[in-house]
Amino acid sequence: MTPFGELWDRSLRNLLADAGRAALEDAGIDRVDSLLVGNMTAGMFVGQEHVGAMAADAMGLLGVPAARIESACASGAAALRLGFFEVASGAADLVMVCGVEKMNDVTDATDALAAASDREYEAYYGATFPSLYAMMARAHMEKYGTTVEQLNLVSIKAHRLGAKNPLAQFRREVTMKDVENSPMVAEPLRVMHCSPVTDGAAAVILCPLEKAKDFNARPVKIAGIGAATASLALHDRTDLCSLEAVRLAGQRAYEMAGRKPEDIDVAEVHDCFAIAEIMNIEALGFVPEGKGGPAVEAGETDLGGRIPVNMSGGLKSKGHPVGATGVAQVVEIYHQLRGESGERQVDGAKVGLAQNMGGTGASSVVHILEAI
Amino acid sequence: MPSARYSREIPARYRIEGSRCKKCGRGALPARKTCPACGSTEMEPAKFSDVGTVLTWTRLHVGASFMTLDTPYGMAVIETEDGCRLTAPLAGADAADLATGMKVRLVLRRITEEGSEGIICYGTKAVPA
Numbered sequence: 372m373t374p375f376g377e378l379w380d381r382s383l384r385n386l387l388a389d390a391g392r393a394a395l396e397d398a399g400i401d402r403v404d405s406l407l408v409g410n411m412t413a414g415m416f417v418g419q420e421h422v423g424a425m426a427a428d429a430m431g432l433l434g435v436p437a438a439r440i441e442s443a444c445a446s447g448a449a450a451l452r453l454g455f456f457e458v459a460s461g462a463a464d465l466v467m468v469c470g471v472e473k474m475n476d477v478t479d480a481t482d483a484l485a486a487a488s489d490r491e492y493e494a495y496y497g498a499t500f501p502s503l504y505a506m507m508a509r510a511h512m513e514k515y516g517t518t519v520e521q522l523n524l525v526s527i528k529a530h531r532l533g534a535k536n537p538l539a540q541f542r543r544e545v546t547m548k549d550v551e552n553s554p555m556v557a558e559p560l561r562v563m564h565c566s567p568v569t570d571g572a573a574a575v576i577l578c579p580l581e582k583a584k585d586f587n588a589r590p591v592k593i594a595g596i597g598a599a600t601a602s603l604a605l606h607d608r609t610d611l612c613s614l615e616a617v618r619l620a621g622q623r624a625y626e627m628a629g630r631k632p633e634d635i636d637v638a639e640v641h642d643c644f645a646i647a648e649i650m651n652i653e654a655l656g657f658v659p660e661g662k663g664g665p666a667v668e669a670g671e672t673d674l675g676g677r678i679p680v681n682m683s684g685g686l687k688s689k690g691h692p693v694g695a696t697g698v699a700q701v702v703e704i705y706h707q708l709r710g711e712s713g714e715r716q717v718d719g720a721k722v723g724l725a726q727n728m729g730g731t732g733a734s735s736v737v738h739i740l741e742a743i
Numbered sequence: 744m745p746s747a748r749y750s751r752e753i754p755a756r757y758r759i760e761g762s763r764c765k766k767c768g769r770g771a772l773p774a775r776k777t778c779p780a781c782g783s784t785e786m787e788p789a790k791f792s793d794v795g796t797v798l799t800w801t802r803l804h805v806g807a808s809f810m811t812l813d814t815p816y817g818m819a820v821i822e823t824e825d826g827c828r829l830t831a832p833l834a835g836a837d838a839a840d841l842a843t844g845m846k847v848r849l850v851l852r853r854i855t856e857e858g859s860e861g862i863i864c865y866g867t868k869a870v871p872a
């Protein structure tokens with residue numbers, strides 16, 4: 372995984388090469404049977420499509436079959452899921468999955484990101500992503516009594532943990548006052564409730580479980596995968612403050628892994644906005660519907676809490692290079708399950724969950740990983 | 744924007760014309776072959792009411808790039824009295840009056856224009872009823 376941030380000296384090509392070569396070196400290999408790249412919209416951010424071929428070229432893997440996989444901000448996990456199925460099908464033994472996004476080379480990333488909403492019936496009218504999540508936040512607050520202070524606490528926790536993550540974009544803690552005084556973006560969401568614009572890449576190597584020890588002394592197992600969709604436009608959802616795609620994806624992943632929410636020791640969830648972390652921990656069954664806010668307030672999702680969430684600093688503090696995020700979440704869980712996350716380590720973590728989400732929750736992919 | 748891409752959406756954007764599910768009554772905008780609520784394929788053409796209620800809303804202080812001159816502006820998810828859902832900007836209301844449950848009327852308004860020789864883009868906005 373590359374550092375996340377405003378990487379003015381790194382191009383899309385450099386990021387692919389940095390993350391890809393590091394993954395190959397770590398596994399001690401110089402080729403893979405297949406390369407999948409999670410990327411939302413290099414076409415809009417830097418005018419470059421055909422990112423699969425670019426990745427193969429940049430990583431020195433020419434000849435390898437390669438393709439770019441897109442599911443908006445869930446592109447990284449969507450690519451990982453397909454990589455898993457390539458290995459499971461027997462078609463490939465070694466698959467590299469790389470997530471990448473270069474977002475700082477455009478002046479208005481918000482307009483490019485609006486492509487993940489309904490272009491003709493949301494973005495056309497001037498609805499931006501912060502405004503769509505703001506409307507979900509308001510619906511959640513009015514239905515369940517969730518408070519702005521609870522949203523603030525999500526961001527404060529993210530920054531406290533991100534400050535301990537050497538690869539995070541914002542390695543500094545913030546106070547309640549910092550969040551309260553940050554500029555309003557879309558009521559009730561302020562700048563400090565929103566994930567940033569980030570450059571970065573992350574890569575992992577997949578192989579059959581029985582061969583894993585040839586490449587890694589302490590490999591991590593993908594025990595469950597679930598993916599699902601919900602309506603593209605927020606307004607078409609019967610319940611405006613419940614993430615049905617996340618609930619379904621979680622259910623499918625738990626079923627495949629033979630696990631329950633209470634088995635999860637550590638989780639990375641898609642906190643593109645503070646309200647999303649609250650809605651996601653509900654949809655994944657960590658807390659009952661509507662109880663996400665009080666759970667954050669009680670410290671249940673903090674390091675040392677009942678279900679530690681986003682020990683990486685989350686999208687808020689670690690950064691959110693959209694296509695890279697799903698892979699980076701799994702990299703964090705990998706290190707947590709190997710006990711090598713330093714000051715952010717969840718003691719004795721054996722089962723981890725990573726949840727990636729596209730748009731306003733129109734798609735989601737959940738992975739459950741286990742230490743072996 | 745190519746004129747065909749624009750004109751295709753005129754029935755839904757100018758006149759709130761879509762389709763309605765014969766089974767559960769839920770409206771769909773633009774018209775669909777399947778119901779977004781119950782999945783039924785029995786859909787009939789429908790012209791929806793211009794009277795609706797705000798289900799949730801926000802006020803953007805950082806807006807879309809083409810809305811700079813209008814910022815801050817309101818945005819809402821609205822349900823018409825005959826069961827059609829849509830997202831629309833809130834116009835002509837004081838910030839203090841914006842509220843969930845607020846009654847609105849849907850009106851045709853200019854949304855943006857594509858430079859001095861491009862299309863003038865119209866669509867539905869919500870004003871206090």
